[in-house]
Amino acid sequence: MNLEGKAPLPMPAPRQVDPQALAHEIVERLTYRIGKNATAAKPHDWLHAVILSIRDRVIDAWIKSTQKTYEEQGRRVYYLSLEFLIGRLMRDAASNMEMLDDVQAALDSLGVDLDIIAELEPDAALGNGGLGRLAACFMESMATVDVPAYGYGIRYVNGMFRQEISEGWQVELPETWLAHGNPWEFERREASYEIGFGGRVDPSEDENASLHQMRWRPAERVIATPYDTPIVGWRGGRVNTLRLWEAQPIDPILLDRFNAGDHLGALAESNRAEALTRVLYPADSSPAGQELRLRQEYFFSSASLQDIVRRHVQYFRDIHTLPEKAAIQLNDTHPAVAVAELMRILLDDHGLDFDEAWDITRRTFSYTNHTLLPEALESWPVPLFERLLPRHMQIVYAINSRLLGEARRSGKFDDHAIGTISLIDEGGERRVRMGNLAFAGSHSINGVSALHTDLMKQTVFADLHRLYPARINNKTNGVTFRRWLMQCNHGLFELIREAIGDRFMDDPEALRELDRFAADSAFQDKFAAVKHANKAALSNLLRQRVNARIDPSALFDIQIKRIHEYKRQFLNIIEAVSLYDQIRSHPEKDWVPRVKLFGGKAASSYHNAKLIIKLANDVARAVNHDPAVQGLLKIQFVPNYNVSMAEMMIPAADLSEQISTAGMEASGTGNMKFAVNGALTIGTLDGANVEMRDHVGEENIVIFGLTAAQVNERRAKGYDPREVIAQSRELAQALAAISSGVFSPDDPTRYKDLVQGIYDHDWFMVAADFESYSSAQRRVDALWQEPSRWIEMAVHNVARMGWFSSDRTIREYAADIWKVP
Numbered sequence: 171m172n173l174e175g176k177a178p179l180p181m182p183a184p185r186q187v188d189p190q191a192l193a194h195e196i197v198e199r200l201t202y203r204i205g206k207n208a209t210a211a212k213p214h215d216w217l218h219a220v221i222l223s224i225r226d227r228v229i230d231a232w233i234k235s236t237q238k239t240y241e242e243q244g245r246r247v248y249y250l251s252l253e254f255l256i257g258r259l260m261r262d263a264a265s266n267m268e269m270l271d272d273v274q275a276a277l278d279s280l281g282v283d284l285d286i287i288a289e290l291e292p293d294a295a296l297g298n299g300g301l302g303r304l305a306a307c308f309m310e311s312m313a314t315v316d317v318p319a320y321g322y323g324i325r326y327v328n329g330m331f332r333q334e335i336s337e338g339w340q341v342e343l344p345e346t347w348l349a350h351g352n353p354w355e356f357e358r359r360e361a362s363y364e365i366g367f368g369g370r371v372d373p374s375e376d377e378n379a380s381l382h383q384m385r386w387r388p389a390e391r392v393i394a395t396p397y398d399t400p401i402v403g404w405r406g407g408r409v410n411t412l413r414l415w416e417a418q419p420i421d422p423i424l425l426d427r428f429n430a431g432d433h434l435g436a437l438a439e440s441n442r443a444e445a446l447t448r449v450l451y452p453a454d455s456s457p458a459g460q461e462l463r464l465r466q467e468y469f470f471s472s473a474s475l476q477d478i479v480r481r482h483v484q485y486f487r488d489i490h491t492l493p494e495k496a497a498i499q500l501n502d503t504h505p506a507v508a509v510a511e512l513m514r515i516l517l518d519d520h521g522l523d524f525d526e527a528w529d530i531t532r533r534t535f536s537y538t539n540h541t542l543l544p545e546a547l548e549s550w551p552v553p554l555f556e557r558l559l560p561r562h563m564q565i566v567y568a569i570n571s572r573l574l575g576e577a578r579r580s581g582k583f584d585d586h587a588i589g590t591i592s593l594i595d596e597g598g599e600r601r602v603r604m605g606n607l608a609f610a611g612s613h614s615i616n617g618v619s620a621l622h623t624d625l626m627k628q629t630v631f632a633d634l635h636r637l638y639p640a641r642i643n644n645k646t647n648g649v650t651f652r653r654w655l656m657q658c659n660h661g662l663f664e665l666i667r668e669a670i671g672d673r674f675m676d677d678p679e680a681l682r683e684l685d686r687f688a689a690d691s692a693f694q695d696k697f698a699a700v701k702h703a704n705k706a707a708l709s710n711l712l713r714q715r716v717n718a719r720i721d722p723s724a725l726f727d728i729q730i731k732r733i734h735e736y737k738r739q740f741l742n743i744i745e746a747v748s749l750y751d752q753i754r755s756h757p758e759k760d761w762v763p764r765v766k767l768f769g770g771k772a773a774s775s776y777h778n779a780k781l782i783i784k785l786a787n788d789v790a791r792a793v794n795h796d797p798a799v800q801g802l803l804k805i806q807f808v809p810n811y812n813v814s815m816a817e818m819m820i821p822a823a824d825l826s827e828q829i830s831t832a833g834m835e836a837s838g839t840g841n842m843k844f845a846v847n848g849a850l851t852i853g854t855l856d857g858a859n860v861e862m863r864d865h866v867g868e869e870n871i872v873i874f875g876l877t878a879a880q881v882n883e884r885r886a887k888g889y890d891p892r893e894v895i896a897q898s899r900e901l902a903q904a905l906a907a908i909s910s911g912v913f914s915p916d917d918p919t920r921y922k923d924l925v926q927g928i929y930d931h932d933w934f935m936v937a938a939d940f941e942s943y944s945s946a947q948r949r950v951d952a953l954w955q956e957p958s959r960w961i962e963m964a965v966h967n968v969a970r971m972g973w974f975s976s977d978r979t980i981r982e983y984a985a986d987i988w989k990v991p
């Protein structure tokens with residue numbers, strides 16, 4: 171497949187798309203690639219055969235795209251991310267190749283059920299949450315809007331863990347997504363690189379060597395081998411490459427050791443190399459500062475940079491033109507060491523002088539920040555960094571001295587400010603600040619929502635922003651409407667087409683035309699029927715999976731996301747406890763039947779997050795077994811929330827919970843997916859919720875709680891949660907019930923400390939926002955009791971969310987940051 175640099179070759183004739191020919195192709199793949207006939211084939215074999223048939227068409231388009239990129243000689247985008255949360259690919263690829271209906275018909279004629287085999291495709295979970303899923307949406311959008319792009323990442327053998335719930339507690343199990351092989355990927359051994367670690371640095375032996383040229387002699391080396399997966403854009407227009415690296419030993423087995431009888435020792439090096447890409451770190455907020463993680467980051471950054479530079483030099487022969495031909499986007503700081511790695515390549519391998527190398531580096535890189543949480547800002551102890559990457563440590567010091575020199579000369583900064591700009595945190599154990607390194611090495615630094623970008627300028631990067639005021643810019647996140655509307659919500663998709671035609675399929679902003687139907691009662695009936703069908707489907711699934719009995723006519727209230735204190739699942743549960751209490755005290759009132767669904771994983775070492783999962787399950791058990799609230803309130807924690815589960819839950823939601831402490835959620839993207847699928851949002855003015863309100867209109871969203879500025883002010887003034895709790899009987903009672911063991915009779919003190927945290931400091935403003943949240947929930951109840959009004963609001967949400975397409979986001983990156991046409 172590597173046609174780069176070669177003359178155009180004759181292409182195979184375009185394949186026909188008709189169901190019969192396709193059925194024939196599928197059977198042919200089954201026979202000659204899998205080695206089975208239709209009678210012997212198991213569902214997995216059919217899945218494989220179908221994927222191979224789709225894949226062959228994708229490959230035709232892939233070759234054309236590669237050829238076109240080569241001929242155009244333009245700038246390419248490299249998206250570097252430690253995470254790509256792609257989920258399943260079959261439906262995505264078939265639908266973007268516009269062959270899903272044909273696949274369906276072909277399989278019907280073969281007596282094979284598409285839905286059954288589609289369920290067997292593993293969900294590629296090479297990511298934690300929002301940041302990883304954003305990278306996957308971006309890959310699809312870059313192919314769609316015709317940006318020549320490569321995604322670079324790690325081919326983890328074990329991606330995100332599988333979550334089981336055992337007696338209410340989260341249990342983590344390894345997920346082996348590659349167990350049945352992966353028909354989407356191609357190993358490219360010819361494009362392997364050596365990656366070094368440790369060792370020492372000597373002056374260059376070259377007598378013409380420049381001042382900064384050194385020779386790094388690593389003590390340890392491993393091989394990085396790429397696996398390529400084609401990513402198809404909408405209507406198959408462009409196919410880009412997702413290139414994931416695997417670590418391999420240089421010597422798979424040390425034969426001299428083996429022959430000497432040391433069988434384990436002979437394999438030790440091999441195991442050590444393979445461990446590098448074995449597992450995804452399942453922490454999304456408080457980074458585990460482990461050496462293996464830094465090794466992963468460098469391994470992947472070095473392999474990607476070597477590949478990018480190799481390709482550039484092969485095509486263009488001149489390293490100086492790199493910034494004109496390559497735009498490298500860093501997805502958070504996880505690949506920030508790539509800045510030092512490019513400097514090393516330019517200085518040591520290409521002999522450039524420092525200024526020249528630094529200029530090329532800064533014009534090539536740009537960096538996306540996804541968090542302001544201090545505990546999530548990545549930094550590495552200097553001794554560890556130095557031991558693992560001695561040459562990079564020197565380069566970081568050299569960059570730092572230049573940076574601080576520039577800052578001092580500007581005359582704008584006192585010593586304290588200089589300290590915050592430094593790449594080295596000198597408070598306590600010295601650490602390398604990866605955010606500052608990424609900032610210094612980039613010409614563009616972007617936030618992921620308008621509010622988050624403003625806060626970046628005021629907080630983490632305040633001084634760097636004063637030094638380089640033109641660098642920070644905003645790119646509000648988006649989601650791909652192909653996966654998150656057209657594929658996952660077929661009913662709504664067809665209803666929209668019937669109402670406004672096909673234009674929204676290519677231009678999501680055309681969804682606006684639905685506004686006209688919002689109050690149309692015939693349309694409303696159909697909209698309600700679609701929502702009901704999606705809820706019934708989810709209800710069936712949950713019956714199979716967890717034996718839950720859920721009435722599809724109740725209000726489906728859903729909070730699905732990673733479990734974190736700032737996301738405030740606890741606030742949601744406390745409100746549920748309070749509602750439970752009120753229903754029991756006033757059974758005569760006209761309560762709205764509600765089903766509250768929770769889903770999400772907790773980082774393995776995050777104690778409070780795991781406790782919140784247990785609490786959700788404990789409260790669910792008490793509520794669901796209490797005949798007093800039967801038919802009025804039901805709570806269910808859905809285990810192992812992942813992309814495929816999201817595709818079932820989001821289309822079934824009536825109410826989307828986006829209730830983070832204002833100022834703490836950088837953007838959110840689940841919020842967007844729910845709104846496009848016709849759920850109403852209950853949310854704070856945080857992240858992209860602010861812009862969603864601006865687009866859907868404040869009358870079509872339920873906003874509550876403190877603003878980011880108010881949160882700041884309360885914290886600064888010395889907020890006392892006890893005062894607030896004393897003023898709210900409902901809150902005090904709910905907290906007392908949880909704390910005293912009403913929901914944990916087997917261990918009455920289980921939630922004592924969790925509740926005590928609210929009394930003592932309440933960092934996340936749960937108490938401060940409780941009354942506002944609770945009355946917002948009663949406003950939701952009132953709206954639900956006017957079904958036509960509810961649906962009207964929901965339709966306005968669908969109609970006005972077009973701007974949140976990741977195609978729009980990618981066009982903004984392309985125009986403002988990458989400068990690709």
Ligand code: 26Q
Pocket residue numbers: 298299300301302304451453454455456457458459463504540541546548618647835836837838839857
């Ligand atoms: C870092 C170092 C060591 C180990 C793990 C990590 C790590 C891994 C993943 C740190 C953070 C993450 C993930 C962060 C994330 O998903 N952030 C979310 O990004 C979304 C896309 O921009 C936003 O919508 C969310 O608001 C933000 O929380």
